[in-house]
Amino acid sequence: MCEIDSDIAAVLELVERTDSRKDQRKMIGIAGPPGSGKSTLAEQIVARLNARKPGQAALVPMDGFHLDNEALDRAGLRPIKGAPQTFDAHGFVAKVAELRARGITKNFPLFDRNADRTLRDAGTVGSEATIIVVEGNYLLLQQPPWAELRNLLDATVLLKPSFEILEERLIDRWVSHGLSAEEAFQKAHGNDLRNARHVLENSMPADLTLTPVHRQPV
Template identity: 45%
Template sequence: MADGETGQGAPGGTAADFAEAVRKLPGDRRRIVAVSGAPGSGKSTFADWLAEELCRDGEGSAAVLPMDGFHFDDLVLNARGHRARKGAPHTFDTGGLAATLARLSADDGCEVAVPVFDRAIEIARAGARIIGPQIRTVVIEGNYLLLDDPAWTPLRRFFDLTAMLDVPEETLRRRLTERWVGFGFSGEALEAKLSGNDLINMRIVLEKSVAPDMWIA
């Protein structure tokens, strides 16, 4: 993957193809694999499947690290006037994420406690997941992991392999609408969630991410 190269300039493949590519990575140290994609692309589902697949076929234990756990708390977002754009690139603690990736990459035999976002309360829970030394592959998933942006670019040095989920915009829009309807939003409130935030973030991911190692259809 070439830093700063945006667009479709990478090979395409299936979920199985990417799992096989992960298996071929050197096994002498912990591997960190990044799964990116626009909001509504199915990153969490894919990352969970990949981790389960790697654990099942004898490739060693794997665990998922969700990028969403690094949301700034609402107290911070409210103070900065950013609450309405929660989920946008500037509403994440990229420094904290980089520090966590550095600890995981060190592979020093210590446990690493990581935060997990609780969608029921829209707040990240600190130390909600433990990644122990037995975890040999960490699958990190999130919208902006491949973003060509000064705050996000430093993260890529930790990634051994990257994937971007390739989902049509029409499908993304439908999934995002269904997500907020499921949370009870409708009318103007629904439109505010979509046009005022989610669809903006979708365009950012689609237009400003560097090419992954593999596009997943």
């Protein structure tokens, strides 16, 4: 069994043995630093769950809660976009809390990477969904208001590759976006790896910790 299949199996087993709270959806958080593969894993988990029972699972990424570039410019935060303080953390916590209730249809924002902007209400959790997979870098941060998420999630997963693996993956990512090797190195060692170190050093323990070791695309 390859690494990604093993990780998927471990998370699906966690989902299976996690109980939801009365009249509420089962909330699963998948956290990890940039380049850890959390988005790919979360997408695979939702796809596997929906293959078993269509519509039962929905994916809610944290990236939809990026602050708009105009707000970042006013606050002087545009150069560090992607750091914890460049997200609407309070809005994200409130939305996760809102999504817990079963049997309701709710919209949430998504992030358009090509346009580098948030799309309001572009995502939808249907009323039939009973499992929500929330993914993002900062789901387990110990600092408020991020720390409030831990009590809203029924089970959590933390992807925790070595710093060296993260560096390799992030450089590969920027090269795949058309940057030269030197430009990719500088880009990775800017916000990405600073934020990765922050996640690795300041996240609370998860119910399941995975340690990817391969240099697979993320």
